[in-house]
Amino acid sequence: MLSRIAESFYWMGRYLERAEATTRLLAEHHQLVVEDQSVEFSLAAGVLVDALAISSARPTTGEHLARLVIGSPSEPATISGAVSAARDNARSVREALSSDTYESINAVQILLARGFGRGTSPGVALHRLLERLLVVNGVVEWTMPRDEAHDFLVLGRELERIDMMGRMLAMRHDLLWPTIGPAAVLRACGGLSAFLRTGEPSVGEKVRAFLVLDRTFPRSMRACADDAEQAVRALASSGVSDGGQLLSEVGMLRSNLEYASAGQPGVVDALIETAAAAGARAADLVNAAYFRQHGTIVWSH
Amino acid sequence: MTAVTSTPAAFDEMLDAGGPRAADEPLLAALERLGPDGRAERARQRDAYLDRHGITFTLGERERPLPMDLVPRLITASDWAVIEAGVAQRLHALEAFLADVYGPGMIFQDRVIPRSLVTTSTHFARQAWGLRPANGVRIHVSGIDLIRDEAGVFRVLEDNLRNPSGVSYVLENRRTLAHVLPEIFADYRVRTVGEYPEHLLDALRAAAPTAGSQPTVVVLTPGVHNSAHYEHAFLARHMGIELVEGRDLYCRDSKVWMRTTSGPRQVDMIYRRIDDDYLDPLVMRPDSVLGVPGLLNAVRANTVGIGNFVGNGVADDKAIYPYVPAFIRYYLGEEPILENVPTYDLTDVDQREHVIANIDRMVVKPADASGGYGLLMGPSASEDQIRATIAALEANPRGWIAQPVVRLSTCPTVVGDDGEMASRHVDLRPFATNDGDRVRVLPGGLTRVALVAGSLVVNSSQGGGSKDTWVLEDSAAPQVEAVPVVIRVAPVSAWLPARPNAVPSHNDRLAQQERQQQQEAQPDVEPEAGAATDATGERLAEC
Numbered sequence: 001m002l003s004r005i006a007e008s009f010y011w012m013g014r015y016l017e018r019a020e021a022t023t024r025l026l027a028e029h030h031q032l033v034v035e036d037q038s039v040e041f042s043l044a045a046g047v048l049v050d051a052l053a054i055s056s057a058r059p060t061t062g063e064h065l066a067r068l069v070i071g072s073p074s075e076p077a078t079i080s081g082a083v084s085a086a087r088d089n090a091r092s093v094r095e096a097l098s099s100d101t102y103e104s105i106n107a108v109q110i111l112l113a114r115g116f117g118r119g120t121s122p123g124v125a126l127h128r129l130l131e132r133l134l135v136v137n138g139v140v141e142w143t144m145p146r147d148e149a150h151d152f153l154v155l156g157r158e159l160e161r162i163d164m165m166g167r168m169l170a171m172r173h174d175l176l177w178p179t180i181g182p183a184a185v186l187r188a189c190g191g192l193s194a195f196l197r198t199g200e201p202s203v204g205e206k207v208r209a210f211l212v213l214d215r216t217f218p219r220s221m222r223a224c225a226d227d228a229e230q231a232v233r234a235l236a237s238s239g240v241s242d243g244g245q246l247l248s249e250v251g252m253l254r255s256n257l258e259y260a261s262a263g264q265p266g267v268v269d270a271l272i273e274t275a276a277a278a279g280a281r282a283a284d285l286v287n288a289a290y291f292r293q294h295g296t297i298v299w300s301h
Numbered sequence: 302m303t304a305v306t307s308t309p310a311a312f313d314e315m316l317d318a319g320g321p322r323a324a325d326e327p328l329l330a331a332l333e334r335l336g337p338d339g340r341a342e343r344a345r346q347r348d349a350y351l352d353r354h355g356i357t358f359t360l361g362e363r364e365r366p367l368p369m370d371l372v373p374r375l376i377t378a379s380d381w382a383v384i385e386a387g388v389a390q391r392l393h394a395l396e397a398f399l400a401d402v403y404g405p406g407m408i409f410q411d412r413v414i415p416r417s418l419v420t421t422s423t424h425f426a427r428q429a430w431g432l433r434p435a436n437g438v439r440i441h442v443s444g445i446d447l448i449r450d451e452a453g454v455f456r457v458l459e460d461n462l463r464n465p466s467g468v469s470y471v472l473e474n475r476r477t478l479a480h481v482l483p484e485i486f487a488d489y490r491v492r493t494v495g496e497y498p499e500h501l502l503d504a505l506r507a508a509a510p511t512a513g514s515q516p517t518v519v520v521l522t523p524g525v526h527n528s529a530h531y532e533h534a535f536l537a538r539h540m541g542i543e544l545v546e547g548r549d550l551y552c553r554d555s556k557v558w559m560r561t562t563s564g565p566r567q568v569d570m571i572y573r574r575i576d577d578d579y580l581d582p583l584v585m586r587p588d589s590v591l592g593v594p595g596l597l598n599a600v601r602a603n604t605v606g607i608g609n610f611v612g613n614g615v616a617d618d619k620a621i622y623p624y625v626p627a628f629i630r631y632y633l634g635e636e637p638i639l640e641n642v643p644t645y646d647l648t649d650v651d652q653r654e655h656v657i658a659n660i661d662r663m664v665v666k667p668a669d670a671s672g673g674y675g676l677l678m679g680p681s682a683s684e685d686q687i688r689a690t691i692a693a694l695e696a697n698p699r700g701w702i703a704q705p706v707v708r709l710s711t712c713p714t715v716v717g718d719d720g721e722m723a724s725r726h727v728d729l730r731p732f733a734t735n736d737g738d739r740v741r742v743l744p745g746g747l748t749r750v751a752l753v754a755g756s757l758v759v760n761s762s763q764g765g766g767s768k769d770t771w772v773l774e775d776s777a778a779p780q781v782e783a784v785p786v787v788i789r790v791a792p793v794s795a796w797l798p799a800r801p802n803a804v805p806s807h808n809d810r811l812a813q814q815e816r817q818q819q820q821e822a823q824p825d826v827e828p829e830a831g832a833a834t835d836a837t838g839e840r841l842a843e844c
Contacts, residue, residue, distance in 0.1 A: 018793070034483040035475060037490040038774070039781040047784060053792045062483045076795035085795070119335075119342040123480035124350070167790050175785040180495040196541025199515055202499065276791070283794050 001148050001240075005096065007291045008089040009149045013156030015076075015086035016140070019108070020133045021164040021189070022052065022079050026069045027126040028188035032177060034062050039176050047176070051167045052077050066122035070112070079129070083108050098143035104136040148238055151231045155286065158228035159279050162221050162253075165189070165211060166276030174204020182207040189219045209262040212271055221275050222257035228282070229254045235290075246285040253278040311708040312453040313724060314374055324377055324773060327488035329713070332372060332722070335484075341720035343371055346481045356473045358761060359528045368766030369474050371482060371715045374727060374748045375489075378775040381744065384455055387639030388445050388733050389740040390629060395462060395616045396735070397632035398625075399439045403430050403612060413631050414624045418648075421699055422621065423669040424463070424614020426577055428584045428597055432611065435510035435603065436737040439610035441572070442501060444468075444730045444747075447639065449710035456642050456707075458728065460617040460625070463609060464574050467747040467767075468732045469535040472497060474769040490774035492744035498539035500734045500741050501572075505540075507736040508606045509570040516569035519543045519559065521550070523575045523591045533574050547575075552595030555602035570606040571596075577611055619668040619702045620646070642707055647698040656703040657691055663703045664757075665690050678757060680706060709757055712768065714750055726751045727768065728759050745770035 026048065033044045045059035049068055054077050059065035071078020076085055087105050094102055111132055116125035144150045168188060173181035182202045186192040191210070194217045200206040214220040218227075229250045236242045253275060262268055315325040332340065351357075351366035358367050376384070401408050402419055409416040419425060444465025446458040475494050479486060502518065509516035522533035524546050537544035549560055550568065558565040573580065579589040581596040599605045615621065623644040626637040645652040645663075656663055665677040677690040694701040711724040731746035748768040749759035759765040 014794075030483070031476065031479050034479040034486045035491070035495075036493050037486070037780070038778075043782060043784065047788060050788050051790055053790055061487065077793040119339050121343070121346065121481050121483055123483060124346045127350075127480075163794070170788050170790050172784065172786055172788070176781060180493050183495060193538055193541075196539065199541055273789075280791055280794065 003291045005093050006148065006152045006240075008093045009096075009152040010156040010286065010290075012086050012089040012093070013153035014160040015082045015089065016105075016133070016136060017157040017160040018164065019079055019082035019086060020130065020137065021161065021168075022069065022082065023126055023130045023133060024190065025164070025168055025188045026066060026079070027123060027130065028184050029171075030062055030066055030122055030126070032173070032180065032184045033065070036177055036180055044176065047171045051171045054078055063122055066126070080112050083112055083133075093149075096149060098139070100139045100143055101136070104132070104139045108132045108136060148235060148240055151234045151238075152290075155228055155231040155235075158224040158231065159283055159286070161219055161224040162228075162275055162279040165219065165221050165224070166272055166279070169208055169211065169272050170276075172204075174207065178204065185211070191217055191219060205265075205268070208272070209268045212268055212275070213257060213260060213262055215258075221272075222254070225250065225254040225257055225275070241289050243289050244285075246282060246289045249278060249282045249285055253282070310451055311724075311726065312449050312451055312710040314449070314710050314712040314727065316713070324375055328373070328375065328485055331485045331487070332713075335720075337720035339720070340371060340715055340722075341718060343481050344715060344718075344720065347371065347477060350477055350480055351473075354473070354477075355531070356470070356477070357531050359526070359530065360761075367470055367761055368752060369470070369477060370750055370766055370768045371478070372713050372722065373478060373485070373769040373771050374712050374729075376729075376745070376770065376772045378773050380455070381772045383638060384447065384729075384731060385742045385744075387455070387457075387637070388443075388731055388742050390633065390635060390638050391445060391457065391460070391625065392440060392443055392733060392735060392740050394625065394629040394632050395443075395460065396438065396440055398628045399610075399613060399616050400433075400437070401632075402615060403432065408628075408631060411631070413627050414621070418620060418624075418699075419615060422615045422618040424577065424612070424618055426612030426615070429610070429612035432601060434508060434610050435606050436508050438504070438508055438608075438735050438737050439613055440616075441504045441508055441608035441610075441735055442468075443609075443733050443735075445733070447729045447731065448642070448707060449729075450642075450707050453710070455639055455729075457625070457639050458642055458707075459619060459622060461730070462613040462617040463576070464529075465730065465732065466529045466532055466574075467730060467749075467761075468497060468743070469532040470767050471732065471743065471745060471747050471770070472535075472539075474767060478769045489771065490778070490780075491771040492774055494743055494745055497732070497734075497743050498536060500736075500743070501536065502540040502542070504734040504736040505570050505572050505606075505608050507738075508608055510603045510606050511567075511569045513569075517542075517559070517566060518570040518572065519545045519550075519568055521545055521547065521571050521573040521575060523579070527574075529574065536572075547589075547591045547593050550593045550596075552593060552599050555595075555599050555604055557593065557596060557599050557605045568605060570608065572608045577614060580607075580611065614669075619644075619666055620648075620699060622702070642704050645703040647694055647701050647703060653694070653698055656694075660687055660691065660703075662706055664706055665694065665701055665703045668700050668702055676758070678706070706757070709751075709759070712748075712750065714752070714766075714768070716752065716754075723754065725754070726757050726759065729770065744772035 029048045042058040045065040049055060049059060052069065054068060054071065054075065057068060059068055069078060071080045073080050073084035075081040087109050090097060090102055090105050111129060116128065168185060173185045182204050183192060185207060186195050195207060195210050198210065212221045215222065217223060232243045232247050232250055257271065257275065260267060260271055315321055315329065321329045347369065356366055357364045408414055440462050442465060444461040444467065446461065447455050448458045449455050471494055505518045506516055519542055520533055520537040522530060522544055534544055545559060551558055557568045559568050575591050578586045579591040581592050581594060582589045583594050584597045600607055623641065623646060626641055629635055629637045645656050647653045647656065661679045663679040667675040677686060709726040709728055712727045713722045714725040716723050727748050727750045729746055729748050731742050733740050733742040748770045749765045750768050751757060751759045752766045753764060
């Protein structure tokens with residue numbers, strides 16, 4: 001397949017995941033800072049803006065925080081930016097997408113462009129947005145053939161999940177809101193019920209270990225590394241490219257997470273940092289392996 | 302503020318003669334800013350949220366959302382300190398009473414309460430005599446109903462020591478309100494309630510008789526048709542434990558087992574939400590299909606714990622209630638922090654005659670019922686109802702109690718669909734858990750509100766709603782002002798093939814030329830018209 005097409009699928013996967021994960025995180029974080037004012041507001045709201053590397057502005061109200069993170073199409077770290085970029089990528093591979101997929105992405109874009117109407121609370125608005133984003137992911141999963149394009153999309157999605165998980169865990173909800181912070185983090189990635197079924201107490205340390213190392217929860221860093229590795233292997237076996245250094249980077253990350261022993265204090269924190277860095281390196285290697293094998297040829301005038 | 306007026310005589314939670322109380326001022330101002338239309342709009346968003354999340358209770362075969370008011374009820378830190386201490390004190394006394402009643406019976410010998418009054422309670426469980434729970438706790442969860450009288454004093458209206466329900470609404474109300482009305486939180490520091498399931502699980506684990514760090518705890522529900530099934534599922538989910546029905550459990554070798562796909566698994570602790578009578582058909586009601594045959598035998602063998610314990614109903618019997626202050630003095634040697642509502646003992650002839658003569662100013666309640674069923678509200682009852690109730694209490698004075706009507710406190714409430722506010726009567730059910738070491742009272746609790754104007758009956762089964770209840774943080778409590786660790790994150794990775802930012806000039810030109818090409822081929826199509834383009838494409842193909 002064309003490198004350009006593959007790249008668009010990869011970035012579509014990344015941006016759709018970023019939009020969804022950011023929306024969920026913002027919704028939960030907003031709810032948390034409203035419910036629990038034990039942390040000074042500009043700090044409580046500011047950690048999210050920092051973790052997403054959005055801007056240096058300090059949010060002053062819950063609504064302001066929501067506005068900053070929903071952002072605008074020109075800021076790729078914001079929800080609007082991610083949706084807009086996902087749509088641009090989808091547009092450039094439109095012929096290869098089911099019409100339902102393109103339609104569902106457009107619906108999100110339209111919702112963002114129109115706004116949510118006066119008198120709608122941020123919580124309600126974000127929920128509406130999240131619903132639309134979930135539809136996109138559902139349509140993609142149920143209409144896309146399981147071919148190379150899908151592998152690229154999955155690879156993008158999983159690397160983005162690792163990145164977003166690292167950002168969320170960097171916010172240290174567990175230290176700022178020791179009582180209800182850990183549950184908020186779990187809700188922010190849809191993992192509260194899954195975690196509680198493990199029977200562990202919802203204290204920061206256990207929750208962080210779960211989100212990094214759990215085998216069965218699909219958004220844990222380990223599960224994402226596993227899925228990313230499989231996508232790279234699938235691409236290699238379909239003859240695209242053996243991925244070279246990429247496979248070893250992703251495979252090392254997966255096995256680090258798989259065989260880590262969470263017992264010692266500090267192990268999980270160290271793993272979060274190395275995983276986030278490995279994820280970023282993998283993203284560069286994806287670029288080199290599939291999209292820019294020969295570098296960019298520049299013609300001088 | 303014309304819409305909000307306080308009902309005469311009742312204490313108003315938010316307004317005194319001169320306007321809003323100091324703590325309530327910012328809240329009422331924020332609600333005022335929304336205006337009736339804004340409030341009506343948020344009420345619609347709230348209903349959509351409750352429906353979508355399936356936060357319901359079942360009444361008469363129909364599942365419906367528990368009406369939740371948009372106006373929270375505020376409790377100051379100093380008021381809460383009294384409630385917290387009073388509830389804990391009362392529970393310690395009630396625990397001691399239960400241990401005594403099902404054990405040595407010292408209180409009867411010391412003539413604090415007649416033995417006959419206790420043994421004639423419909424909830425006195427002979428089967429539980431001599432049983433002692435593993436860590437001594439029988440009331441793992443309680444819901445003690447409080448009201449605020451005309452002078453603004455909190456009093457205990459009744460004790461619920463069997464299966465107090467409603468705590469799931471406390472947690473959901475908070476989330477719902479923060480979801481649809483975040484702006485009213487801005488001026489307050491409200492104590493959180495989200496940690497309750499953890500406290501409950503702590504209390505249940507601590508009560509498991511079998512040693513071990515992780516006892517198997519389950520929630521036993523009558524099934525999906527029970528009015529509180531939503532709550533049973535909620536608690537099981539939030540504690541991360543199994544929700545079981547009677548048929549999922551069986552007893553063998555005096556142990557309780559759960560049927561699982563990987564074979565039988567022993568159960569150490571059962572948080573049961575079914576009544577005593579149905580627990581074990583071998584020793585309780587033989588026709589029960591909800592319980593587990595042999596369960597009591599296993600309890601006796603001390604292989605399984607039950608929360609709340611068997612026979613607690615004797616302590617929340619309404620005819621025992623007038624004696625609770627005496628229990629506090631007798632067992633703890635303390636004066637009650639929270640007082641009772643004055644109550645007439647109808648087995649006493651003089652008191653009974655006084656009640657019958659003044660019945661239009663009395664509330665008459667069956668001693669063994671809850672949920673507001675069978676209750677007579679003197680001032681608003683019809684002649685027929687009064688005649689029937691008098692006949693019933695003369696026939697069985699032990700089965701009834703009477704109290705002078707207390708005008709419950711009122712609180713501004715959004716009524717009707719147009720967002721207007723008016724005063725409605727409220728009560729309060731704080732929930733407390735006991736793990737044997739300490740009683741923890743969940744800050745707040747369930748405020749129930751009578752949605753009918755002037756009504757004093759707040760039970761959800763009788764058309765009541767609920768309010769989020771805010772216990773305000775002590776103003777001296779410090780706020781966290783610094784992140785304890787450094788947040789280190791990379792900038793987000795970004796790549797936009799359609800309008801890349803890496804080599805701007807070149808790519809702008811690319812995009813521009815692409816656009817020109819497209820214009821020659823066909824008119825530019827607005828992105829929003831995606832579906833329409835596809836339709837056009839198909840039409841062309843058909844030609």
